[in-house]
Amino acid sequence: MQTLAQTLATQAIPASLAQLLQTLASTSVAISNAVRRGALAGVLGSTDHENVQGETQKKLDVITNEMLKDALRADGTVRALASEEEDFPVVLGDHGDYLVCFDPLDGSSNIDINSLVGTIFSVLPAPQGEVNEQSFLQSGRHQVAAGYVLYGPATMLALTTGHGVQLFTLDPQSGEYLLTNPAVSIPKDTAEFAINMSNQQFWEAPMQTYIGDLLLGKIGPREKSFNMRWIAAMVGDVHRVLSRGGIFTYPTDHKNPQKPYKLRLMYEANPMSLLVEQAGGKSSTGYQDILDIQPQAIHQRVAVILGSANEVATCLEYHSLDYSEEPEL
Ligand code: F6P
Numbered sequence: 001m002q003t004l005a006q007t008l009a010t011q012a013i014p015a016s017l018a019q020l021l022q023t024l025a026s027t028s029v030a031i032s033n034a035v036r037r038g039a040l041a042g043v044l045g046s047t048d049h050e051n052v053q054g055e056t057q058k059k060l061d062v063i064t065n066e067m068l069k070d071a072l073r074a075d076g077t078v079r080a081l082a083s084e085e086e087d088f089p090v091v092l093g094d095h096g097d098y099l100v101c102f103d104p105l106d107g108s109s110n111i112d113i114n115s116l117v118g119t120i121f122s123v124l125p126a127p128q129g130e131v132n133e134q135s136f137l138q139s140g141r142h143q144v145a146a147g148y149v150l151y152g153p154a155t156m157l158a159l160t161t162g163h164g165v166q167l168f169t170l171d172p173q174s175g176e177y178l179l180t181n182p183a184v185s186i187p188k189d190t191a192e193f194a195i196n197m198s199n200q201q202f203w204e205a206p207m208q209t210y211i212g213d214l215l216l217g218k219i220g221p222r223e224k225s226f227n228m229r230w231i232a233a234m235v236g237d238v239h240r241v242l243s244r245g246g247i248f249t250y251p252t253d254h255k256n257p258q259k260p261y262k263l264r265l266m267y268e269a270n271p272m273s274l275l276v277e278q279a280g281g282k283s284s285t286g287y288q289d290i291l292d293i294q295p296q297a298i299h300q301r302v303a304v305i306l307g308s309a310n311e312v313a314t315c316l317e318y319h320s321l322d323y324s325e326e327p328e329l
Pocket of ligand 1 (some may be wrong): 264
């Protein structure tokens with residue numbers, strides 16, 4: 001089986017990008033080990049700090065953020081990074097071709113229940129001259145690479161450099177990522193959806209109607225039965241979509257009018273959308289392709305609908321209808 005290094009050598013990408021991806025991959029091996037040792041390494045539980053998102057940081061959020069920061073600083077190809085766990089971008093030096101955005105430990109509420117978590121990353125080109133927050137505000141189409149590492153029963157890396165999506169499995173013996181799926185392809189159709197149903201009463205009319213029709217199964221307008229899954233870690237849900245298709249959504253909701261969206265554009269929605277599109281799927285907010293959004297801030301949140309192309313297209317049809325005449329739901 002090909003190693004990550006051998007696979008990257010077959011892709012038309014700069015040596016500096018291959019080096020950066022190797023650095024991210026080898027750091028994820030160390031993170032995987034820390035996650036795996038769990039309570040034995042004393043890394044479970046919360047800190048008494050909140051991050052910029054107002055969420056209490058888990059110890060592992062802080063540890064993994066520091067591991068990635070240190071590794072990227074030493075790598076030399078990265079000018080600055082933006083992390084879910086950092087209020088502001090962190091400038092690493094004057095040299096380097098890239099900016100990296102990451103969520104060091106996605107799904108961290110799963111840590112203490114020994115369930116799926118992962119690292120998500122997005123690589124953007126660094127502009128000439130001084131780097132600041134503005135430098136990061138590039139649409140997802142500018143990403144030169146994106147991926148995630150899923151710390152599950154096996155540790156897996158999903159990666160795109162714009163040449164399709166490759167899946168690698170970590171060989172715990174050698175510590176190497178080995179290519180286990182050279183061309184991930186998301187089935188166009190699906191009978192599986194992923195959404196946090198507990199927010200149902202707060203969704204907008206298009207999502208209420210769409211999910212309502214899925215739940216009606218064979219006796220509804222879709223005339224087929226759908227199954228539901230929810231891992232509560234985007235890496236886990238997107239990995240299932242890449243593996244066997246499905247539609248995943250965290251839609252707009254009005255539970256907290258100050259926070260109508262949950263997922264972060266720069267280090268969740270954009271990298272996952274690039275992976276999904278490169279694997280033949282589709283991603284949208286309901287009204288716009290996620291990869292076309294012009295970011296306004298590094299911690300910006302967006303509505304996300306992604307997965308099997310035909311099912312996402314069907315969901316978008318519901319968003320193109322006029323609900324103004326509908327009775328209150
Ligand atoms: O962004 C954080 C995140 O944990 C995602 O990984 C996941 O999809 C979502 O939040 C889970 O949200 P909820 O806690 O509402 O199920």
